[in-house]
Amino acid sequence: MSSFALAVRDSKTMLRRNLLHARRYPSLTLNILLMPIVLLLLFVYIFGDVMSAGIGGGGADRAEYIAYLVPGILLMTLGGTPAGTAVSVAMDMTEGIIARFRTMAIHRGSVLIGHVLGSVLQALISVVLVGAVAVAIGFRSTDATVLEWLAAFGLLAMVATAFTWIAVGMGLASPNAEAASNMAMPLIILPFISSAFVPVDAMPGWFGPIAEYQPFTPAIETLRGLLLGSEIGDNGWLAVAWCLGLTVLGYRWSTALFNRDPK
Amino acid sequence: MPTTTTTTTTEATPLAIVATGLRKAYGDKKVLDGIDLTVPQGTIFSLLGPNGAGKTTAVKILSTLITADAGDIRVGGHDIAADPQAVRAAIGVTGQFSAVDGLITGEENMLLMAELHHLSRSEGRRTAAELLERFDLVEAAKKPASTYSGGMKRRLDIAMTLVGGPRIIFLDEPTTGLDPRSRHNMWGIIRELVSDGVTVFLTTQYLEEADELADRIAVLNDGKIAAEGTAEELKRLIPGGHIRLRFADPAAYRHAASALREGTTRDDEALSVQIPSDGTQRELRSILDWLDTANVEADELTVHTPDLDDVFFALTGETTVPHQPAEALR
Numbered sequence: 001m002s003s004f005a006l007a008v009r010d011s012k013t014m015l016r017r018n019l020l021h022a023r024r025y026p027s028l029t030l031n032i033l034l035m036p037i038v039l040l041l042l043f044v045y046i047f048g049d050v051m052s053a054g055i056g057g058g059g060a061d062r063a064e065y066i067a068y069l070v071p072g073i074l075l076m077t078l079g080g081t082p083a084g085t086a087v088s089v090a091m092d093m094t095e096g097i098i099a100r101f102r103t104m105a106i107h108r109g110s111v112l113i114g115h116v117l118g119s120v121l122q123a124l125i126s127v128v129l130v131g132a133v134a135v136a137i138g139f140r141s142t143d144a145t146v147l148e149w150l151a152a153f154g155l156l157a158m159v160a161t162a163f164t165w166i167a168v169g170m171g172l173a174s175p176n177a178e179a180a181s182n183m184a185m186p187l188i189i190l191p192f193i194s195s196a197f198v199p200v201d202a203m204p205g206w207f208g209p210i211a212e213y214q215p216f217t218p219a220i221e222t223l224r225g226l227l228l229g230s231e232i233g234d235n236g237w238l239a240v241a242w243c244l245g246l247t248v249l250g251y252r253w254s255t256a257l258f259n260r261d262p263k
Numbered sequence: 264m265p266t267t268t269t270t271t272t273t274e275a276t277p278l279a280i281v282a283t284g285l286r287k288a289y290g291d292k293k294v295l296d297g298i299d300l301t302v303p304q305g306t307i308f309s310l311l312g313p314n315g316a317g318k319t320t321a322v323k324i325l326s327t328l329i330t331a332d333a334g335d336i337r338v339g340g341h342d343i344a345a346d347p348q349a350v351r352a353a354i355g356v357t358g359q360f361s362a363v364d365g366l367i368t369g370e371e372n373m374l375l376m377a378e379l380h381h382l383s384r385s386e387g388r389r390t391a392a393e394l395l396e397r398f399d400l401v402e403a404a405k406k407p408a409s410t411y412s413g414g415m416k417r418r419l420d421i422a423m424t425l426v427g428g429p430r431i432i433f434l435d436e437p438t439t440g441l442d443p444r445s446r447h448n449m450w451g452i453i454r455e456l457v458s459d460g461v462t463v464f465l466t467t468q469y470l471e472e473a474d475e476l477a478d479r480i481a482v483l484n485d486g487k488i489a490a491e492g493t494a495e496e497l498k499r500l501i502p503g504g505h506i507r508l509r510f511a512d513p514a515a516y517r518h519a520a521s522a523l524r525e526g527t528t529r530d531d532e533a534l535s536v537q538i539p540s541d542g543t544q545r546e547l548r549s550i551l552d553w554l555d556t557a558n559v560e561a562d563e564l565t566v567h568t569p570d571l572d573d574v575f576f577a578l579t580g581e582t583t584v585p586h587q588p589a590e591a592l593r
Contacts, residue, residue, distance in 0.1 A: 013378040021366050024407075096362035100423070103326045105352035106379050261329040 007107040014114025021088070022122060029122055032084045035188075036077040036130050043069055043197065044137060051197070063138055070134045071223035072196025075216055077130045078160045079191050081123035082167035083184035089115055089171025090180035099262065112254050115171075116164050123160040124153075141227040152226040158243040159219050163187055165250025172257040191216050215242040276303040278337075279431050279462035280325060285334035287320055294320045295331075296486035302479075304430075307453065307463040309477035311470065313579055316483045318466040319359055322435045325464065326356040339431050355429030359436045361416045362423070365409030369400050369419050372408055376426035394422040398452070414445030421452060431462045438472060450475060470575050482578050489578040497574045504568050506550060508561035509535040519559040540566070 022029055043051060044066055052065035092098060092115070101111050131139075144152070167184055174180035193207075194216035200208055211217055218238035225232030280302040287295040294317045302308040310318050323329045325338060327347045336343040339353030356362070363372050373395060377387030395404050398418040403411060408419060417437060424432060434453065438446040453476055457463055467473055473480045474494045481491040490497055505528075510516035516534040520527075528537040540546050547566065554561070 009381065010379060013375065016378075017364070017367070017375055020371065024366060095364065096358055096360045097364045099328055099358050099360075100356065100362035101379075102328055103351055103354065103356040104379055104427075105348050 003107070007110060007113070010107040010110035011113040011117065014110045015117045016114075018114050018118030019121070022118060028084050028088065029126075032080045033077075033126050033129060035080055036073050036126075037133050039076065040069065040073045040130065040134060041137070043073075066134070066137065066139050067142075067228055068224075069197065070131075070139045071227060072191060072194065072216075072220050073134065074127050074130060074156065074223065075159060075194075075220050076191040076196060077126050078123050078156060078163060079187040079216070081119055081126055081160070082163040083181070083187045085115060085119040085164055086167040086171040086174070086180040086184040086187075087177050089168050090174045091177045093172060094176065102262070108259070109255055112168055112172075112258055115168055116161065119164045119167070120157065120160045123164070124157060127156055127160075142229045144227050144229070148226045152223055155219065155222055155226070155239060155243075158240070158247075159215070162215070162243040162246035162250065165247050165254060167250075169250050169253035169257060172254055190214055195220050215239070215246065218242060277340075278302065279304045279306075280308070280336075280338050280464060282325065282334060282336045285321070285324065285336065286332045287317075287324060287329075288332055293486050295324070297334075298481075298483070298486070298488050300325075300481065300488075302462060302464060304462050305457065305460045306478040307457055307465060307476050309473040309480045310464070310466045310483050311468070311473045311480050311575070312466075312483035313468060316579075317486045318468075318483055319435055321483070322356070322358070322433050322464070322466055326354055326433045327351055328356075352427075353429065354431045354433060355424035355427065356433045357417075357420045357424045357435065357437060359439065361420050363408045363411075363416055363419050366407065368405050369408050369411070370395065370404040372419060372423055373404075373426065376423045380427040382426075390426055394425055398422045413440050414442065414448070417441060417445070417449065418452075421449075425456075429461070431464065432456060434463060434465045436466055436468065438467070438469065446472075482575065484579040490574065498569045500574060500577070504540050505537045506540045506547070507535055507537050507565045507567060508554075508559070509533065509563040509565075511562045515560065519557075519561065522557040522559055537567075 044062065048062045048065055051069075052062055089112075098111065102108075141149075167187065170183040171180045174183055193211055194214060195211060196216065200211045200217065203211055218235040219242065221230075221235040222232055222239045224230045225235065278301055280300060282298070282300040285295050285298045285300070286293075298317075298321070300308070300310075300321075310321060312318050320329075324331045324334075325336065325343070327343060327350050330344070338350045341349040341353065343350050363369075364375065367375070370391060373391035374387055377390055380387075382390060395401050398421065400415065400419055400422065403415060408416065411419060421434075421437070437453070438449050441449060450472070453463060453465070463476075465473075465476065477494065479491065479493055480497060482489045482497070490500060492500075508519065510519060511534070513534060516531075516536075520529050520536055523536055523538065527539075530536070538550060540550065
């Protein structure tokens with residue numbers, strides 16, 4: 001078997017293993033799904049009136065804020081699933097079965113690829129579910145074409161892949177689940193300090209750059225552009241560059257950590 | 264493929280494992296300080312040593328889990344540094360800590376192994392079913408492995424190791440933590456493996472286990488091989504056979520101690536004496552006859568033959584005394 005065919009086959013096996021875990025123990029997955037939905041409802045129904053007054057020059061209605069908020073919430077969902085991945089990778093690495101995998105003639109990276117594929121799949125399912133809730137409470141895209149919908153989904157998949165590889169590295173670098181959970185905090189915090197809830201130019205001047213120069217903001221702005229027809233500008237390329245950069249970085253980091261001698 | 268660097272004379276039997284000058288250190292701590300190992304195909308080799316002697320490190324290196332700092336290693340005819348994947352294809356490993364996926368069932372664990380060995384679906388199912396049957400896990404097959412008892416987990420662990428039909432099997436302390444019945448079952452399993460021509464590399468801290476199973480034993484202490492040979496050869500390294508007489512009455516003890524011949528060891532505190540003996544029936548009878556003649560009547564008589572414990576303590580302990588009073592009863 002060629003090494004590529006071996007990689008594909010073993011990764012598929014490992015993906016099946018991870019999906020089996022997720023199906024057997026859905027609580028972690030559900031936990032992660034809950035947070036963006038709760039935030040969505042909270043920001044729309046509790047803070048909605050105040051928040052919407054802040055955007056679009058006052059007098060904005062709630063529907064406008066929903067439209068503004070949903071792309072951010074969707075990307076926040078993509079931050080939460082990888083945070084769960086970091087924890088489950090760290091937990092998995094403490095299991096004896098990983099040592100067994102290392103002594104078997106299988107594609108070495110397949111353990112990690114299995115985690116990544118499983119996690120990206122879960123992230124995308126979560127996005128669809130959160131999206132469905134958003135539509136249920138009144139989110140509508142402004143005449144996005146099929147191509148734009150596909151591009152939006154592709155962007156979400158890229159973001160999910162990038163964050164997941166970073167999260168796998170975090171999980172591998174952590175000695176236990178608690179440490180992994182702490183290390184993955186930025187994935188959960190970063191959306192809050194992005195343009196997810198309020199526009200960057202509404203933030204204090206010193207804070208603007210922090211919100212602007214991080215992966216979530218260009219991805220959110222690109223998604224807004226695709227679904228709501230706002231100006232994308234450089235954000236499209238920036239988002240793609242962030243995704244590719246983080247994917248390569250996360251992949252290199254993860255495989256280097258995994259190829260180290262285990263303790 | 265015989266290596267030119269080893270001085271072994273058993274070129275006739277193909278060697279499953281050859282390691283020379285194996286070294287591993289973690290920081291300043293030398294875990295393995297230049298050990299040589301040779302294991303002929305189809306035999307059980309036991310690495311015996313106290314906790315922290317470096318047994319697990321040796322297994323981890325030989326099974327490609329970690330890399331050695333120095334040393335030439337060939338496993339199954341493949342150089343471990345140059346072609347670890349070829350080594351991995353030839354071996355099966357059951358580590359000290361159970362290497363099963365606790366979140367999925369026993370059967371799913373087996374099927375996972377079958378898939379990773381690239382067996383076809385039907386072949387995988389057949390192999391899994393056969394091994395679950397052989398290791399008495401059919402009833403538990405549909406339950407998550409995390410709910411298994413220690414003995415069941417070990418059996419599943421070994422069953423998983425056997426899925427690919429490995430020719431060389433590493434077992435790191437396979438019976439540690441098992442109850443006596445499970446331990447005897449495990450011994451039976453290990454013997455069965457070798458009868459199929461498989462080579463077994465076993466580590467243990469139980470001398471009885473090495474004595475029971477191994478064709479050859481190496482005693483590892485402090486990162487070095489302290490002795491190597493068959494159980495018999497190792498036992499011959501040290502004297503130790505004796506008959507021990509214990510008395511309840513101090514007067515009887517004093518009488519016996521004064522009446523006894525040369526070469527006996529007295530233990531005034533325990534009120535016991537030890538008479539050197541080779542443990543044969545003939546010698547035992549002559550000693551009993553002589554005790555009768557001298558009118559010595561002990562409250563308790565035990566025959567102590569030299570066992571691996573004596574070797575072990577002699578080779579690994581600080582004291583060189585092969586038999587302490589507390590060790591005599593067994």
